[in-house]
Amino acid sequence: MTDPSESPEQSPEQSAEQPARHEQPPEHLRAIAAAVQRTNDLLTRVLAEVATTPSTHAIFVDAGYVYAAAGRLVAGTEDRRSFDLDAEGLIEAFIDRARTIFPDSRLLRVYWYDGARRRIHTTEQQRIAELPDVKVRLGNLNANNQQKGVDSLIRTDLESLARHRAISDAALIGGDEDLVSAVEAAQGYGARVHLWGIEAAGGRNQAEPLLWEVDSQRTFDLDFCKPYVTRRTTHEAYADGAFAGRPAPGRDDVRFVGAQVAAQWLASRGRDNVAELLPGHPILPGAVDQELLVEAEALLGLSLRGHADLRRALRDGFWDHLHTQF
The missing domain is CATH 1.10.10 (Arc Repressor Mutant, subunit A)
Structure with missing residues (x-):
């Protein structure tokens, strides 16, 4: 008789098959594990791409503010007819300064906002528009030579670029309180807005609500602006007709x-x-x-x-x- 306490002998092949059967995970678990692995691979590729993609910045210049503030600081007047502004040199200086502030970022372009009669480029504006990496955007001028529509152009561009993730940082050179809405719109899409200004001889030339809203502030002093502004002595009074x-x-x-x-x-x-x-x-x-x-x-x-x-x-x-x- 066979002793019931003794287990029937198993061949080595049977012994090897038994645990293998128990270690094999069910089909649905294998599918989940494969999906997780595919997700991890995708995230790894995305993170690698993000790590190698530089951030991007753009510079938004309200030319009316720059002319008035720089003219007042260097030439003592806001009248454009009384001084020459080396716009090309000043734009290059803004670009160079941005490189030091955003060292790991690339420049998208400089947006130069100015006014013109019936939005027709003047000779000077035409020269600025021909500069590399510069886009001239024109508002209108009213009968009193006041810019109209410039602030709305800035808001449209700033908001659009931020919404499409075309920029991560915006350097805004202006001072009008109407620009607050442009700053808020860009920040709402995750962009950081940095307000740049020109030193005022006395007091401020930028609205306080604008200063409160931006992510950082920077002011350019007389030494920075002086090389780009030249007073026109020929516009002084000629009492003797000479x-x-x-x-x-x-x-x-x-x-x-x-x-x-x-x-x-x-x-x-x-x-x-x-x-x-x-x-x-x-x-x-x-x-x-x-x-x-x-x-x-x-x-x-x-x-x-x-x-x-x-x-x-x-x-x-x-x-x-x-x-x-x-």
């Missing part, structure tokens, strides 16, 4: 400059736009006449203020060229 010790230009010289400005406007603004002036001959709209004067003075390097005869010659040259083209 041109700061230089001989007055002749009528033919000024007439030629008037034709030059007309040719530049035709090239930059288009024939249809300039042709709108023809029905008003020989009178130019006040804003257009002022713009003609400013650009002619820049070409001459002399002021024509207080010289009615030369200003008439300037208009004559302007009309002469238009009449040869239409």
Whole structure:
């Protein structure tokens, strides 16, 4: 008889198969483990890509604020006609400063916001627009030469870039309280907004609510701004009728400059736009006449203020060229 206390002998093959059967996990557990592994692999790739992707910053410049603040600080006036601003040099300085503040970030571009009559680029704005990595955005100018629509342009760009994760940091150069909403919108999408300003001779030139809202603040002093602002001595008063010790230009010289400005406007603004002036001959709209004067003075390097005869010659040259083209 067989002793019931004795277990039947198992072959070595049977002994090996038995535990193997118990160690094999069920099918659904194997599927879960595989899904977890795929997820881990995906996260590893995503994290590796994020680690190697640099952050991005952009610089948003309210040109009206820069002209007014830098002009006041360096030249003692906010009147653009009284000083020259080296916009290209100043933009490069802003870019260089951003490189030191955001060392691990790349520049998307510089946005330069300014005003212009009927949003048509002036010669200066055209030169700025041709700079690499610079985008000129134009609001309008009213009859008092005040910018209109610039703040809304800044908000649109700042919010859009932040929403699409195109930037992680924004350097905002401005001072208007209306920019608070732009800052809030960008921050709502995770971007950090850094307010840059220009030193004010006395008090502040940036709204306090704007200062409270941003993530950081930085101010550029006189030494930073001075190389980029040059006062135009030719716009001082000429009580004796002289041109700061230089001989007055002749009528033919000024007439030629008037034709030059007309040719530049035709090239930059288009024939249809300039042709709108023809029905008003020989009178130019006040804003257009002022713009003609400013650009002619820049070409001459002399002021024509207080010289009615030369200003008439300037208009004559302007009309002469238009009449040869239409």
